[in-house]
Amino acid sequence: MANQLIKSPSNFIESFINPYYLPSLSRLMTTSKRVQDRSQQKRVHALEIAVEKHKIASKILFLLELLKHEPEQIIPIRSLDQHRRQLNLPKPHKISDFIRKSPKLFEMYKDQRGTTWVGLTKKGEELIEEEERLIAENEEKALEHVTRLLMMSIDKILPLDKIAHFRRDLGLPYDFRKHWVHKYSDCFRVIKDEDDVEFLKLVSWNPSWCVTEVEKKVLGIKKIENHVPGMLSLPFPLKFPPDYKKLYRYGGQIENFQKREYLSPYADAKELKAGSVEFDKRAIAVMHEVLSFMNEKRLITDHLTHFRREFVMPQKLMRILLKHFGIFYVSERGKRFSVFLTEAYDGSELIEKCPLVVWKEKVVSLTGYRGRKKKICTFDDLDNFDDIDLFESDSEDENTIRIDRSSKEEDTMSDVEEELIPQIFEMDIGEVQKAYRDT
Template structure:
C-alpha cells in the first residue's frame, strides 16, 4: 500500500485489525528516544541476497584487473582467498565460472618451471568493453549524480577517497576522478591527490536543474498530470500485517504533515535535535538511496559521510523509526538501508540505466554456469551410456552361455 500523509489515518485505522506482525516502540517527546523493534521483511532480504554471488565473482575479477598486465599466477590468487572471502578453492571457482578467465602456463621467473596463470577471457573482455560504452553513453547521468552528492553536502565538498569507496554503489566508473572529473571544470575541482587520505572534490558551480530531489520531481509530475498543485511528500509503504501503536501513529501523522525540506536546501540553521532536522535527514537518505544503483546502501558506508551530510551519531535509528519509508536488512551480518518504494517484492521497480553494466556481467556468469551444467549432464549421460553398454554386453554373454549350456544338454 502506497500513500501520502493525507491518507495516514485511514491506513492506521485499517491496520488495527492486523495482528500477525507487530512493531513495538517506546514513545516520548524526544525524537531520539522513539524506539521501533526491527522486523524482518523476507522479500527485501531476498533482494539483498540475489546479487551476493555475482559480487563475489566481481571481487575476483577486480583482483586480476589490478595486477600488472592483468594476469596472475593461480597459486598467488589462491593465497588471497581469505582476503577475498572466497569460501571455495580457486580451481573450484574457475570450474563453476568457466567464461571468466583463460588458464595458461608461463614462468614466474626465468628458468623456473611453468605454472598456471590466469588472464581475462575474450568473453569477459568484451563485457568490460561494452560496459565502458555504457559509461560513456550515460556520462550525463554520472555527472548529475556526482553534482547532487556534492550539492547535498556541507560546503559542497566531499572527500575524494570516500567517493571512490562508494563508486560501486552509485555506478561510477573506476577512473571517474582521473578521466571524468577533469572534463567538467565548470562543475568540479579536485583538491589534493586521491589515495593519500587528504583529497577532496569540490563543487565549482551550482546547477539549479540538479537541485531538485526525486520527491520534488514526483510532486511536479503529479501536479502537471492532475492540474492540481501537489505538495512534496514521502511515500509510506509497509507490508500487510504490520501494526503500529497509537502513539507512533500520531507522531508519524504529525511528522508527515510538516513541510518537506529538500536535501539541497541549506540546513546550517537547523537544530540537530529538531523535527525539521529529522525531516531533512530523512530527505537526504531518501535521495542518496534513490541515486544509488540498487536503491540500497550498506549502513557502514553511509556512516562514513556523517560529517559531510550532518548525520547524527545515532543516524541508523532513522531507518527503523521511519520503517514505512525505509527497511534495514541484516542479511549476511551487514546492515543495509533500503528504500521500500523502490521494490515490488524482491525486484526493483525502476532500474537505473547504469545497471546494464552489472547485468552484462551477471548474464556472462549465467551463461558460463549453464555451459558447465550442460557439460556435466553430457558427462553423466556418457557414464550412463557406458554402464548400459557394459550391462548389455554382459546380458548378451549370459544369453550365449545359456544357449551353449542348452546345446550341451540336448546333445
C-alpha cells in the same frame, strides 16, 4: 549550467564539521536495545533475497575488476589468496573451485612451470568492454549526481575517498579520480589539504539540479531553471511489508509525520538545531535523495554514516533508518548492514533498472555460483515491537554531537572495488550491535 560561484566554506560547529580533517567517526550510533530487537524482528524476505544476489555479484565483479587491471588480464591463482576477504572465501575453500563455477567468464591453465593462471574468456572480455561503454553513456547522469552530492554538503566540499565509496553505485569510471573529475572543471575542482588529502569542491551551483527526487515524483516536476530550495511539506513514498499487521496502531503518527515540514537537502542547514524533529526529518530527506542517486537504490550503511558530518545528519543515523521502515529497509545479512529505498523495489526486483544494473544481472546469469542456502526469516507479527516513539527525534542535541578522534575502525571491506580503493573503512556488524546494547 549556471556560473554562480560558491563562496568559501564557512565555519559550522568547527569541531563537528571540518572538511580538512578526516577523523574516525564515533561508534555511538544508539544505545537502545529496543532498536536491536526491532531490526532483528523486521525481516522482509524479498529484500533479503536481493542482498544475497548482491553478495554473489560482488564476488564475480571483484574478480572481473581485478583481472581487468592486470597487464595481460591474467593472474596466478596463488596471488588471489591475498584477496580471500574480498571474495568472501575463507580457508579451506579453494579459490580454484570458485572460479570453475563460472567457466563462461573465467578460464584457467597451467604454464610450463606448473603454475596455474586465471584469465578472462572471450565473453568475459566482451562484458568488460560493454561495461566501459555503458559507464561512458552514463557519464552525464553521474556528473549530475556527483554535483548534487556536493550541493547537499554543508560546505560544498567532499573528500574524494568518500565519494569513491559510491563509485560503482553511481556508475563512475574506475579511474574517475585521475581523469574524470578534471574533465568537468566548470562543475567542481580538486583541492588538497596540508596532508595532501584530495577533496572535491563545488565550483558552480546549478539551480535546476536542486529539485529533490521527492518533488519530482510527488509533484511531477521535471525541471525548474531557477529553483530556490527551501521548506518542503511533501510526503515520502511509503511501502510496508505485506505481512506487517500492526500498521494501524501508528497510522496517526505516520500521517502527522508525513505532513510535517522539513528543509530541502539543498537548502542551508546551518541554523537547524541538532536534536530537533526538523533536524531529523531533513536527515531522512538527505538519505532519501542519496539513495535515489544510486543505480540499485541501495547502499552499505557505512557509506552513509561516513557522510554524517558533511550532510549534517544525526549521530543516531542507524536508528532513524530502522525506525522509518516504510521509507527504508535495513538488512543485517553478511558482514555489513545494507539499506534499501523501499519504494524502488517490487519484491526483490528493482522497478526501474538502468543499463548498468541490467549488465550486472547479465554477468551474474553467466555464473554457476549461487552461494550457500540460508534460512531467511520473515516479517512476523512483531508482538514485542514497542514503537511508541516512532516519529520522535532520535538525534542528540548539538552540544552532544561529537567525533571520536582516537578510535580506530577495522578495515573489513568486502565490496567489489574496496581492495582497489585505498583508505576506505567500514563499521563491523558486531560493533554496531554492541552500540545497540544498554549502557
